[in-house]
Amino acid sequence: xxxxxxxxxxxHHGAERFLPHLSIDCAIFGYHDHELKTLLIRHHGQENWSLxxxxxxxxxxxxxxxxxxxxxxxxxxxLFLQQFYTFGDxxxxxxxxxxxxxxxxxxxxxxxxxxxxxxxxxxxxxxGYYALVDYLQVVVTPEFLVDEYxxxxxxDIPQELVYDHNEIIQKAxxxxxxxxxxxxxxxxLLRDKFxxxxxxxxxxxxLCKQIDRRNFRKKLLTLGLIRQLDEQKKIGPHRSPFLxxxxxENYSRALEDGSILTF
Amino acid sequence: xxxxxxxxxxxHHGAERFLPHLSIDCAIFGYHDHELKTLLIRHHGQENWSLxxxxxxxxxxxxxxxxxxxxxxxxxxxLFLQQFYTFGDxxxxxxxxxxxxxxxxxxxxxxxxxxxxxxxxxxxxxxGYYALVDYLQVVVTPEFLVDEYxxxxxxDIPQELVYDHNEIIQKAxxxxxxxxxxxxxxxxLLRDKFxxxxxxxxxxxxLCKQIDRRNFRKKLLTLGLIRQLDEQKKIGPHRSPFLxxxxxENYSRALEDGSILTF
Numbered sequence: 001x002x003x004x005x006x007x008x009x010x011x012h013h014g015a016e017r018f019l020p021h022l023s024i025d026c027a028i029f030g031y032h033d034h035e036l037k038t039l040l041i042r043h044h045g046q047e048n049w050s051l052x053x054x055x056x057x058x059x060x061x062x063x064x065x066x067x068x069x070x071x072x073x074x075x076x077x078x079l080f081l082q083q084f085y086t087f088g089d090x091x092x093x094x095x096x097x098x099x100x101x102x103x104x105x106x107x108x109x110x111x112x113x114x115x116x117x118x119x120x121x122x123x124x125x126x127x128g129y130y131a132l133v134d135y136l137q138v139v140v141t142p143e144f145l146v147d148e149y150x151x152x153x154x155x156d157i158p159q160e161l162v163y164d165h166n167e168i169i170q171k172a173x174x175x176x177x178x179x180x181x182x183x184x185x186x187x188x189l190l191r192d193k194f195x196x197x198x199x200x201x202x203x204x205x206x207l208c209k210q211i212d213r214r215n216f217r218k219k220l221l222t223l224g225l226i227r228q229l230d231e232q233k234k235i236g237p238h239r240s241p242f243l244x245x246x247x248x249e250n251y252s253r254a255l256e257d258g259s260i261l262t263f
Numbered sequence: 264x265x266x267x268x269x270x271x272x273x274x275h276h277g278a279e280r281f282l283p284h285l286s287i288d289c290a291i292f293g294y295h296d297h298e299l300k301t302l303l304i305r306h307h308g309q310e311n312w313s314l315x316x317x318x319x320x321x322x323x324x325x326x327x328x329x330x331x332x333x334x335x336x337x338x339x340x341x342l343f344l345q346q347f348y349t350f351g352d353x354x355x356x357x358x359x360x361x362x363x364x365x366x367x368x369x370x371x372x373x374x375x376x377x378x379x380x381x382x383x384x385x386x387x388x389x390x391g392y393y394a395l396v397d398y399l400q401v402v403v404t405p406e407f408l409v410d411e412y413x414x415x416x417x418x419d420i421p422q423e424l425v426y427d428h429n430e431i432i433q434k435a436x437x438x439x440x441x442x443x444x445x446x447x448x449x450x451x452l453l454r455d456k457f458x459x460x461x462x463x464x465x466x467x468x469x470l471c472k473q474i475d476r477r478n479f480r481k482k483l484l485t486l487g488l489i490r491q492l493d494e495q496k497k498i499g500p501h502r503s504p505f506l507x508x509x510x511x512e513n514y515s516r517a518l519e520d521g522s523i524l525t526f
Contacts, residue, residue, distance in 0.1 A: 019284050019386070019388075020283070020284070021282050021283070021284065021285065022284065022285070022388070056351070058386065059357075061351060061352035061357065062349065062350070062351025062352050062388060063351075063352050064352075065351075083348060083349060085346060086325065086346060086349045086390050087325070088319070088324060088325025088326075088328075088390075089324035089325050089326050089327075094322075094324065123282070123321065125282075125285070125325060127349050127351075178441075178445055182441055
């Protein structure tokens with residue numbers, strides 16, 4: 001929502017357009033400079049950061065809602081998106097009073113105070129999706145109720161995100177870790193051509209463990225998942241590592257039959 | 264809901280007690296006679312079978328709701344339960360007319376016709392949970408609106424379950440397959456002591472492929488995940504296979520660090 005009028009319209013008429021008691025929260029991951037980063041936003045009046053998210057239209061499917069929200073936030077379509085968990089347990093989700101206070105601080109920007117029982121302050125379950133983006137392609141859309149955004153290394157996420165957003169991001173990361181041998185996560189996070197240190201560092205970050213680099217390279221090449229190219233990346237006068245790319249056919253097959261299931 | 268009065272109360276006052284637009288559907292799996300089975304029910308007036316399910320109380324957490332629903336259906340508590348996906352896309356979920364007709368057929372048993380816009384006929388997303396039960400311990404609770412139940416081999420599930428329940432059960436099975444090396448699925452489906460053919464057949468069923476039995480046995484024993492006992496199962500005069508049990512410590516560690524990630 002980019003304008004004051006859109007926000008007012010949302011507050012007063014949103015209940016007609018969106019399903020109550022439900023939201024989507026997004027863990028948007030990008031990989032850059034050997035770091036796995038996630039996008040955080042800070043709503044107006046809030047001290048703590050949060051994950052980007054949105055609501056589900058009454059006439060759109062759940063998957064359409066997730067893609068729409070991601071497109072609105074990043075201006076990207078066709079993203080690799082996976083639902084990972086629905087959150088409905090935390091005390092902050094069960095406790096409407098705190099939600100109402102948080103929302104009122106944000107919506108004060110349009111001069112609105114949400115009445116008790118307003119649909120935006122009711123108990124809301126959240127369906128979590130993770131998205132893998134090309135970090136350099138993302139254009140974070142300015143939004144009227146968002147004061148600030150940032151990309152943070154996943155290791156540097158503050159302990160005090162709003163509500164249960166720390167739990168959501170942790171679950172997203174655990175899911176990436178569980179999925180990395182079953183979903184084209186490496187393919188969707190890396191650029192088309194990458195160096196060995198880049199792919200090695202990505203897998204170490206997601207798996208949260210040190211992996212022997214020579215065995216890693218050997219396994220990926222032996223299985224034909226990646227291939228070395230005749231190009232080199234110019235980093236400096238004495239550093240020109242070879243570039244690699246995924247062999248999509250072998251990679252897809254390995255994901256399908258589980259042949260790369262461990263390092 | 265076991266009585267006519269409970270059903271009437273639910274129809275007329277359920278909206279105060281349960282969250283609208285949400286339900287939980289359960290894929291309840293049990294393992295018996297070398298078959299992975301699932302529990303299906305047939306609601307009053309319906310031709311097609313469905314998965315058991317229920318609604319989420321306004322004052323209970325999502326996880327509490329899942330456990331409560333499972334306890335109501337099976338009379339078992341402390342079950343191994345995993346959320347696997349939230350369904351909100353299918354045409355049958357988006358198309359309220361068909362839902363209203365289906366519900367009206369069932370609720371006609373208490374002489375009620377749901378008005379248009381009744382909360383039970385509105386678009387409802389479903390949060391899927393799978394439960395792993397000891398087949399012999401389950402006592403399926405008779406319910407007023409359920410005419411029949413059955414345990415079916417997962418390979419024999421009819422193509423025409425209600426709504427998108429075929430999609431839900433397929434997703435549950437795919438999740439079991441993805442989880443079998445990360446969650447104690449074998450442990451929760453098998454009895455405390457089992458024969459090698461039983462555990463072998465279970466893994467073949469879940470992984471949907473043939474596994475060489477000798478290598479399978481060798482890997483499980485070498486990793487110390489199972490141990491052979493000094494007992495034998497009496498099947499017949501010439502058949503007394505040894506019994507095995509899980510070594511929980513090694514098994515948990517293997518699930519944690521992924522050492523058994525393939526067969």
